[in-house]
Amino acid sequence: MVALATAFKPAATGASLEVKDVSHAFDIDGNVLPVLDNVSISVAPGEFVALLGPSGCGKSTLLRLVAGLEPPRAGALEEDGVAITGPYPSRVVVFQDPTLFPWRTVWDNVALGLEAQGVLKTQRHRVDAAIDLVGLGAFKKAYPHQLSGGMAQRVALARALVNDPRILVLDEPLGKLDSLTRITMQAELVSLWQRNGFTALLVTHDVEEALFLANRVIVFSDRPARVTADITVDRPYPRHRGDPHLAELRRQILGLLGLDATW
Amino acid sequence: MPTYSASEIASLGGDRETALIAGDGGLHFVNKLRFSITGIGAGLAWLAFGLSCMRWPDIGDWPRTEAVAYTAFAIAGGIAIATTAQAALGKFGDGVQRRAPWLFALGAFLTLWELATAKFGWLPLPFFPPPQSIVEVYTDDLPKLLDSAFASVKLQLGGYFIGAAVGFLTGVSIGWSRLAGYWVHPILRFIGPLPATAWLPIAFFTFPSAWSASTFLIALATGFPVTVLTWSGVASVSTAYYDVARTLGAKPSFLVTKVAIPAALPHVFVGLFMGLGASFAVLVVAEMIGVKAGLGFYLQWAQGWASYNNMYAALIVMSLLCSGAITLLFKVRDRLLVWQKGVVKW
Numbered sequence: 001m002v003a004l005a006t007a008f009k010p011a012a013t014g015a016s017l018e019v020k021d022v023s024h025a026f027d028i029d030g031n032v033l034p035v036l037d038n039v040s041i042s043v044a045p046g047e048f049v050a051l052l053g054p055s056g057c058g059k060s061t062l063l064r065l066v067a068g069l070e071p072p073r074a075g076a077l078e079e080d081g082v083a084i085t086g087p088y089p090s091r092v093v094v095f096q097d098p099t100l101f102p103w104r105t106v107w108d109n110v111a112l113g114l115e116a117q118g119v120l121k122t123q124r125h126r127v128d129a130a131i132d133l134v135g136l137g138a139f140k141k142a143y144p145h146q147l148s149g150g151m152a153q154r155v156a157l158a159r160a161l162v163n164d165p166r167i168l169v170l171d172e173p174l175g176k177l178d179s180l181t182r183i184t185m186q187a188e189l190v191s192l193w194q195r196n197g198f199t200a201l202l203v204t205h206d207v208e209e210a211l212f213l214a215n216r217v218i219v220f221s222d223r224p225a226r227v228t229a230d231i232t233v234d235r236p237y238p239r240h241r242g243d244p245h246l247a248e249l250r251r252q253i254l255g256l257l258g259l260d261a262t263w
Numbered sequence: 264m265p266t267y268s269a270s271e272i273a274s275l276g277g278d279r280e281t282a283l284i285a286g287d288g289g290l291h292f293v294n295k296l297r298f299s300i301t302g303i304g305a306g307l308a309w310l311a312f313g314l315s316c317m318r319w320p321d322i323g324d325w326p327r328t329e330a331v332a333y334t335a336f337a338i339a340g341g342i343a344i345a346t347t348a349q350a351a352l353g354k355f356g357d358g359v360q361r362r363a364p365w366l367f368a369l370g371a372f373l374t375l376w377e378l379a380t381a382k383f384g385w386l387p388l389p390f391f392p393p394p395q396s397i398v399e400v401y402t403d404d405l406p407k408l409l410d411s412a413f414a415s416v417k418l419q420l421g422g423y424f425i426g427a428a429v430g431f432l433t434g435v436s437i438g439w440s441r442l443a444g445y446w447v448h449p450i451l452r453f454i455g456p457l458p459a460t461a462w463l464p465i466a467f468f469t470f471p472s473a474w475s476a477s478t479f480l481i482a483l484a485t486g487f488p489v490t491v492l493t494w495s496g497v498a499s500v501s502t503a504y505y506d507v508a509r510t511l512g513a514k515p516s517f518l519v520t521k522v523a524i525p526a527a528l529p530h531v532f533v534g535l536f537m538g539l540g541a542s543f544a545v546l547v548v549a550e551m552i553g554v555k556a557g558l559g560f561y562l563q564w565a566q567g568w569a570s571y572n573n574m575y576a577a578l579i580v581m582s583l584l585c586s587g588a589i590t591l592l593f594k595v596r597d598r599l600l601v602w603q604k605g606v607v608k609w
């Protein structure tokens with residue numbers, strides 16, 4: 001793994017991200033559905049921030065705005081002080097579904113970004129390095145339908161990492177995996193983040209996952225999403241799941257999400 | 264050298280010693296001989312066909328009866344040998360063995376046909392020609408038949424490729440661009456469902472030659488299903504694929520060529536398949552009515568002479584060509600769509 005780490009050298013370190021008074025809504029059959037309500041978040045370069053909130057509150061929508069796939073109805077988003085006006089490969093998203101292209105092999109899927117940017121010819125070694133990094137070196141020629149869910153999600157991660165993103169946006173990337181694969185991939189995410197230095201924005205519905213991975217946990221209200229808490233997780237990595245401090249934070253966050261009575 | 268199980272050695276019985284003396288190679292070969300009931304049955308059916316040709320005199324004048332009989336004997340022997348030595352013949356032996364029930368049915372059918380036509384006239388004659396009279400067409404009228412087949416293939420290929428290419432490009436444009444959809448969709452709805460053959464009378468008058476008119480009609484028949492299915496394929500591509508590609512830095516041209524088109528390809532092949540069927544129909548009708556060449560013309564010409572054996576012979580060639588074209592299309596599809604699981608095998 002050490003050798004791989006040096007082969008896969010990040011070109012840039014993390015960028016800062018500013019979400020300034022962003023509000024967003026969707027029109028559904030003539031009705032306006034407010035989804036984000038004056039959300040402001042400031043993420044420092046290289047920080048790992050987790051977003052927690054009830055399902056359907058607008059987390060994925062916020063990530064789409066960060067990615068530049070849609071413009072916000074109000075407010076502004078900035079990467080390193082520059083307004084986000086459209087998608088750009090410095091901000092790569094790992095979606096909840098791996099959404100691999102079924103007609104491409106693993107290698108060709110990971111090569112997608114470099115190919116789209118027109119630099120694949122000179123950068124082929126980066127594709128191999130990224131695939132090795134997620135431990136799928138033996139599956140370069142496999143097609144997505146031949147992969148398990150966990151492997152497909154790793155390919156999606158490699159497809160994002162090969163672009164050396166300055167901000168890695170993760171939308172419940174481990175949500176559908178079995179708990180064992182999940183735990184391994186959480187540890188891998190931490191080491192990737194520490195090694196590559198990108199800024200990470202992770203949406204998850206799993207409080208433990210947020211506490212295991214992030215420097216900060218931001219809690220949203222029900223739709224339309226507002227920031228209800230911004231909690232700093234001041235513990236060194238690698239973290240331990242039994243850490244009493246994390247357990248205390250977990251209790252506190254579950255309370256914010258309205259689950260205190262049962263737990 | 265393989266190791267032999269007790270039962271294999273026992274099955275050799277009395278021959279065991281001679282086989283051992285014959286040496287390694289001999290034992291190897293003898294051990295691979297197995298009589299197969301279906302294989303022997305198929306051989307007997309073809310033998311019966313040959314004998315039925317020889318046993319009774321023909322009720323008409325067919326010079327190829329004897330040649331057909333000897334060919335049938337040869338085939339009977341070939342089947343018997345191939346199925347018995349199946350294990351030694353590898354792939355070929357396996358193929359014959361797998362088809363043995365069909366070969367049996369074919370031999371039995373030919374025997375019945377021979378008896379019902381050439382020998383006892385149970386079926387009325389010019390309409391049901393005996394096998395030897397169809398074989399006679401292939402031996403005596405081959406140049407004309409080949410010319411016709413070649414003309415048909417040429418006409419079909421030209422029209423089909425033009426129709427497929429135009430249909431594909433039209434389908435991609437209307438699936439991708441709202442403006443193209445706005446202008447092309449109504450035309451497509453108005454003209455597309457019209458059977459291409461309905462244009463025949465007009466096309467033959469307005470085009471400079473019957474050949475160009477037929478090419479146009481074949482292209483039309485191919486183009487409509489290809490357009491509609493390519494269009495629906497492009498329109499049904501999940502937006503998630505576009506989102507992924509866009510966040511990775513893809514430009515619109517990349518989205519069309521590397522996302523929309525490959526994702527739509529399974530639909531496109533359904534269109535190409537449907538277009539092939541539709542264009543065969545147009546081809547034959549066009550050849551019968553206007554083009555003075557091709558298998559359709561040959562059929563028409565043979566009908567003028569009430570020469571039914573020629574018609575059957577041409578039909579068989581036509582069926583082989585059409586089936587071959589579809590096989591080829593499916594081969595290309597399997598090549599391009601290896602990434603799909605569970606595609607239908609033709």
Ligand SMILES: Nc1ncnc2c1ncn2[C@@H]1O[C@H](COP(=O)(O)OP(=O)(O)O)[C@@H](O)[C@H]1O
Pocket residue numbers: 026027028033035053054055056057058059060061062223
């Ligand atoms: N493109 C869209 N059009 C209309 N409504 C949408 C769209 N995308 C999301 N929504 C709605 O916005 C709300 C928030 O969705 P989302 O951001 O996906 O929530 P989550 O926090 O679970 O990720 C949901 O009620 C969803 O139905």
Ligand SMILES: [Mg+2]
Pocket residue numbers: 059060171
């Ligand atoms: Mg979501």
